[in-house]
Amino acid sequence: MKINPFSSPLLADLYQFTMLQSYLEQGMQETAVFELFIRxxxxxxxxxxxxxxxxxxxxxxxxxxxxxxxxxLATRFRPPLIDYLERFHFIGDVHAMPEGTLFFPxxxxxxxxxxxxxxxLIESRIINILHFETLIASKAARSVLVAPGKxxxxxxxxxxxxxxxALLAARASYLAGFSGSATVLAGALYxxxxxxxxxxxxxxxxxxxxxxxxxxxxxxxxNVVLLIDTYDTEAAAGKVVELAKRLQTEHIHxxxxxxxxxxxxxxxxxxxxxxxxxxxxxxxxxxxxxxDEYRLQTLLGSGAPIDGFGIGxxxxxxxxxxxxxxxxxxxxxAGKARRxxxxxxxxxxxxxxxxxxYAPQGEMSHDVVALEDSDPCEGEPLLVxxxxxxxxxxxTRPLQEIRQQTLARYVxxxxxxxxxxxxxxxxxxxxxxxxxxxKQLDDEAMTH
Amino acid sequence: MKINPFSSPLLADLYQFTMLQSYLEQGMQETAVFELFIRxxxxxxxxxxxxxxxxxxxxxxxxxxxxxxxxxLATRFRPPLIDYLERFHFIGDVHAMPEGTLFFPxxxxxxxxxxxxxxxLIESRIINILHFETLIASKAARSVLVAPGKxxxxxxxxxxxxxxxALLAARASYLAGFSGSATVLAGALYxxxxxxxxxxxxxxxxxxxxxxxxxxxxxxxxNVVLLIDTYDTEAAAGKVVELAKRLQTEHIHxxxxxxxxxxxxxxxxxxxxxxxxxxxxxxxxxxxxxxDEYRLQTLLGSGAPIDGFGIGxxxxxxxxxxxxxxxxxxxxxAGKARRxxxxxxxxxxxxxxxxxxYAPQGEMSHDVVALEDSDPCEGEPLLVxxxxxxxxxxxTRPLQEIRQQTLARYVxxxxxxxxxxxxxxxxxxxxxxxxxxxKQLDDEAMTH
Numbered sequence: 082m083k084i085n086p087f088s089s090p091l092l093a094d095l096y097q098f099t100m101l102q103s104y105l106e107q108g109m110q111e112t113a114v115f116e117l118f119i120r121x122x123x124x125x126x127x128x129x130x131x132x133x134x135x136x137x138x139x140x141x142x143x144x145x146x147x148x149x150x151x152x153x154l155a156t157r158f159r160p161p162l163i164d165y166l167e168r169f170h171f172i173g174d175v176h177a178m179p180e181g182t183l184f185f186p187x188x189x190x191x192x193x194x195x196x197x198x199x200x201x202l203i204e205s206r207i208i209n210i211l212h213f214e215t216l217i218a219s220k221a222a223r224s225v226l227v228a229p230g231k232x233x234x235x236x237x238x239x240x241x242x243x244x245x246x247a248l249l250a251a252r253a254s255y256l257a258g259f260s261g262s263a264t265v266l267a268g269a270l271y272x273x274x275x276x277x278x279x280x281x282x283x284x285x286x287x288x289x290x291x292x293x294x295x296x297x298x299x300x301x302x303x304n305v306v307l308l309i310d311t312y313d314t315e316a317a318a319g320k321v322v323e324l325a326k327r328l329q330t331e332h333i334h335x336x337x338x339x340x341x342x343x344x345x346x347x348x349x350x351x352x353x354x355x356x357x358x359x360x361x362x363x364x365x366x367x368x369x370x371x372x373d374e375y376r377l378q379t380l381l382g383s384g385a386p387i388d389g390f391g392i393g394x395x396x397x398x399x400x401x402x403x404x405x406x407x408x409x410x411x412x413x414x415a416g417k418a419r420r421x422x423x424x425x426x427x428x429x430x431x432x433x434x435x436x437x438x439y440a441p442q443g444e445m446s447h448d449v450v451a452l453e454d455s456d457p458c459e460g461e462p463l464l465v466x467x468x469x470x471x472x473x474x475x476x477t478r479p480l481q482e483i484r485q486q487t488l489a490r491y492v493x494x495x496x497x498x499x500x501x502x503x504x505x506x507x508x509x510x511x512x513x514x515x516x517x518x519x520k521q522l523d524d525e526a527m528t529h
Numbered sequence: 530m531k532i533n534p535f536s537s538p539l540l541a542d543l544y545q546f547t548m549l550q551s552y553l554e555q556g557m558q559e560t561a562v563f564e565l566f567i568r569x570x571x572x573x574x575x576x577x578x579x580x581x582x583x584x585x586x587x588x589x590x591x592x593x594x595x596x597x598x599x600x601x602l603a604t605r606f607r608p609p610l611i612d613y614l615e616r617f618h619f620i621g622d623v624h625a626m627p628e629g630t631l632f633f634p635x636x637x638x639x640x641x642x643x644x645x646x647x648x649x650l651i652e653s654r655i656i657n658i659l660h661f662e663t664l665i666a667s668k669a670a671r672s673v674l675v676a677p678g679k680x681x682x683x684x685x686x687x688x689x690x691x692x693x694x695a696l697l698a699a700r701a702s703y704l705a706g707f708s709g710s711a712t713v714l715a716g717a718l719y720x721x722x723x724x725x726x727x728x729x730x731x732x733x734x735x736x737x738x739x740x741x742x743x744x745x746x747x748x749x750x751x752n753v754v755l756l757i758d759t760y761d762t763e764a765a766a767g768k769v770v771e772l773a774k775r776l777q778t779e780h781i782h783x784x785x786x787x788x789x790x791x792x793x794x795x796x797x798x799x800x801x802x803x804x805x806x807x808x809x810x811x812x813x814x815x816x817x818x819x820x821d822e823y824r825l826q827t828l829l830g831s832g833a834p835i836d837g838f839g840i841g842x843x844x845x846x847x848x849x850x851x852x853x854x855x856x857x858x859x860x861x862x863a864g865k866a867r868r869x870x871x872x873x874x875x876x877x878x879x880x881x882x883x884x885x886x887y888a889p890q891g892e893m894s895h896d897v898v899a900l901e902d903s904d905p906c907e908g909e910p911l912l913v914x915x916x917x918x919x920x921x922x923x924x925t926r927p928l929q930e931i932r933q934q935t936l937a938r939y940v941x942x943x944x945x946x947x948x949x950x951x952x953x954x955x956x957x958x959x960x961x962x963x964x965x966x967x968k969q970l971d972d973e974a975m976t977h
Binding site: 086100204206240245246270275286297304310399405409421 | 555718862
């Protein structure tokens, strides 16, 4: 079957189609409002970084069913649903926090306003995109905060969960402040700066390590970063110094060396000394190998002379928190606010806005979650219109610009929220009118 | 740029291309042998289930560079590399464990034999596929083993890491013994059985819960599974009994109810009693909501009358072990065995085979990792030829058949390996000839 798994509308849960069949038969096509939010922060996170909106808008703009997809669906669902899907294009509104916005639990980061079957159909894929990019951007932010001024590169493609995860992890980590990625496709599709050196196999395939270094330098004279831990790290650093002398007349500069195993701090000190004594003060030391923000903090705290880090698996799978407790919930239908009251999973009803307040010096002080219409607040409204009647209302922002704005937002975080090992609760309050609405709906249900 | 991110050969690390440029310039195109293996089991796993080979073979068969991809590369690399890539098609051999094979650390599950630049180019994407599907199949196996005879459904699409992860998690969990998935695309592309009910939004959008149930039943008369925890679970079970009476004359049967929150065991007991007293003994109880193999074991151990489970996030992100310590390493080049000796990451050199031995009753007893040529063993060889000179040598096996064979393999696992909370080391030994080769290479390096 000719189906593009990246964009197929069959990337949905079966219940979306069974519900749609019923909504259509019951004529339930009035306006629904769904909001996406996280219920709580995962352990070890003090804030989240919103990411993935660009892919969501792209998905909504291009959502349509191919002939193959319709004929497959026709073997399982009745003609009225198939006819509806054949003519489907998204006509709803999207309000959302811009990518790179810092946010907290119970704050909607995306609101969909659309006919009920439309808003229901898109549920799973919207969550799938926003959940993952937000997860990775929020993980990446922690490394950015503990290693200011260092080169940080996403090395995680191989252990990311499939093709799209690899690509979007590069995007989300760059958006959150990383310097770039090793994933070539992320460079080609998103213009993300690319970094790369060589694998151990490159060294091993040569009979001699020095010769491997020299071959690599001559073939890639503008990007000479040599992997020096295949056999003996310090001995290899000595070979790098010798090579630099041989290459001097050709004006080939050895940009850096990479350490990938053993005691990185100890090796970095030794290698720095060997390089400096050999006149290679400007050759940088780059480290990789099971790194995460905690190891970065330890390495930099100990004064290890490391200039850049490749962070792979821990970043691309968000290893200490590989999923978020997020939900996409119906908050209003046909003009009436709705509330789910399942045990431990009750939601705040109605169309909401999030207002952010700042201290006089510019630092974030607190947020208020309020009803959009009846509950005016003076803070900065975080949800803004992104798509109206199925049309995007802003041009795609350059990723570099989003990244700069994200970095600027970190500066306004209260300092305790930037620390890795402190759990700090940023104050988010529910407005009185919203609390009253929730109570009113509960009371109505009791007397129903 | 028109690039399909699922199949683009730019889904690679930058260093693959920098190394290729150098290999080509140095004429290093002799035969290389790379093997993929895991270094150690993650905590809480006693064995792994190999999965993803089908997607790897598909990737290798179709690997080629489009005009857009070549022109992007041409802005960064020199003409000889671009010419080479323009003509690229994979001509190597693949030996691998069939999907569903149970395996252990240090056992190669895939071996690539190809000209060095070819074997190097494919590294990252091959790991990306095999790592993820193996991760998920190995996680899924644990639920299958603790819940024999129960309906197990993958519910994880929304929190899987992107589109491909959602799709391949459905495939890998089915291959490992799950009953099916909620992900429609997995049904359309792989023929995986689909299951689905309704969301809370469906109930909330109706003014009345009973009416929601009735509408759903009439719209989906052959698949009436009703979500009963939106407001009050036991009250909703009573409404299901009333509805069943109204639907009786129309021969619409209520197949099941779904619990998604609260104390699932307590609700299941209450609901079972209400359904039975209402004459609905054949209506099944299906549970979901933050489930994993540990909660299944507890629920079933306590005698909770639950017939099936939807397992979502914990499965699709392999939440307790979201990554494996796996590697794809050069073991031979130009006829000579190679060994990486990096601290803590040394490899077993040469082309290897894994032999499995069984006890007389059929139970697995131990494995031996040996050199393929010089080290004949009598056990069952686990690596078999899958592709020769770039051509697949077997037809794609039906997924249902792979699943049946996987289930049959579980029966031969030593019982201690099937327990969730016991860490048991299955014996894997390194053959004397392989140990001798490793020592010989180390000795040569010392005197070098």
